[in-house]
Amino acid sequence: MRPHGNAQINARAPRALGICQRCQFMYNLDVLQWQWDWKQGPRLFNLRIKVCPTCLDTPQENGRTITLPPDPVPVAYPLPEDYVGADNPLSPLGFNTADNFLPLPPQTQNIGNMTLNAGIDAAFNGVTNKRAELCAALAVSNSSFQNTVGKNWAADKTGTLLTLPSTVPAQTHVVSSFTLTAPNDRPFLNAATPATGFHLDGSANGATWTTIFSSTTAGSVGETIPANTTSGAAFQYHRVAMAGDGISQIAIAQLVLNVSDGAPNDI
Numbered sequence: 066m067r068p069h070g071n072a073q074i075n076a077r078a079p080r081a082l083g084i085c086q087r088c089q090f091m092y093n094l095d096v097l098q099w100q101w102d103w104k105q106g107p108r109l110f111n112l113r114i115k116v117c118p119t120c121l122d123t124p125q126e127n128g129r130t131i132t133l134p135p136d137p138v139p140v141a142y143p144l145p146e147d148y149v150g151a152d153n154p155l156s157p158l159g160f161n162t163a164d165n166f167l168p169l170p171p172q173t174q175n176i177g178n179m180t181l182n183a184g185i186d187a188a189f190n191g192v193t194n195k196r197a198e199l200c201a202a203l204a205v206s207n208s209s210f211q212n213t214v215g216k217n218w219a220a221d222k223t224g225t226l227l228t229l230p231s232t233v234p235a236q237t238h239v240v241s242s243f244t245l246t247a248p249n250d251r252p253f254l255n256a257a258t259p260a261t262g263f264h265l266d267g268s269a270n271g272a273t274w275t276t277i278f279s280s281t282t283a284g285s286v287g288e289t290i291p292a293n294t295t296s297g298a299a300f301q302y303h304r305v306a307m308a309g310d311g312i313s314q315i316a317i318a319q320l321v322l323n324v325s326d327g328a329p330n331d332i
Contacts, residue, residue: 071117072096087120103128174224176271177214177304179203179317186222188214193289193319197248197255202316206254206309210264214320215304217271237299240265240277241325245305246318247288256313259284263307265292267300274304282307 070091072082083094097115102124104110109124116122175185182202192199201214219236220226243265245253252259264279277296282288303322309315 083115085117085120086114087116090117092117103130106130107132174217174220174222175214176217176302177201178207179212179214179315182316185214188317188320189216191319193246194249194287195318196250197314197316197318200248200316200318202314203309204314206307206311206313206315208309208311210262210306210308212307212309212315213304214317215266215302216322217302219301237269237301238303238324239297239299240267240294240303240322242291242293242323243278243305244292244319244321245290246320247282247286248316248318249287251286251314251316252284252288253282253307253317254284254309254313254315256310261308261310263290263305265294266304266306267296267298268302268304269300271302274302274306275300277303 068091069082072091072093073080081094082091083097084091085097097117098121100112100114100116100120100122101109102112102122103126105128107130175189177185177188179185179188179201181204182197183199185201187195187199188201203212206212217224218238245263247253253263254261260282261284262279262281265277266274267277268274275298277298278292278294280290280292282290305317305320307315307317
């Protein structure tokens with residue numbers, strides 16, 4: 066008699082033989098079972114292979130489509146907590162935390178004369194790593210400290226004055242620190258001698274400016290300058306003014322102004 070592996074042979078009750086399509090051992094054909102599995106759908110799918118009891122796998126649940134239960138029936142007259150008001154009461158900047166993911170802060174007006182390339186708003190969009198063409202820039206820098214980007218805290222991005230509760234003080238703020246970032250493909254001033262001066266200014270009217278902090282850039286590509294101020298004076302307007310040479314392009318990738326008025330910062 067030929068070898069019959071794991072099959073049972075009975076001359077009086079013959080049964081067909083078959084080979085397991087996984088382990089290749091011989092069994093009685095009626096012992097082999099179809100292998101089923103989940104195939105990214107709501108039902109089991111026949112893989113069209115027959116296997117022995119040892120090789121038979123449990124269908125893998127990871128391939129099964131998840132059926133979500135129906136949403137619960139909503140309650141009548143719900144009374145959820147006002148999380149915006151609770152987490153950020155009477156923000157002096159008129160800031161709503163629901164606006165966290167907007168590309169441009171709606172609560173303040175961006176000011177300055179570096180309007181070319183992506184414009185002034187590009188210096189406040191939260192993206193530091195970008196080329197000069199995506200920054201606030203001037204194709205030809207102004208001489209001296211006449212290349213600026215900044216904020217008017219008392220107006221929204223359209224220039225309209227903010228309407229605030231009477232309990233909120235006037236829109237003047239103390240900038241405790243700031244960070245200035247250059248484009249990732251050139252220094253702030255794209256000149257043969259790229260190092261240049263800059264300062265942070267404050268103003269009550271947008272016309273007369275007081276220097277709060279001054280320093281000089283290193284002149285490197287993608288330079289990041291963090292700085293702490295020592296002035297406790299509050300201003301409605303703040304700006305960074307960079308010195309140009311009247312010839313070369315100048316650009317700012319990002320300006321972050323950190324407000325500290327003795328209460329938790331709002332920006």
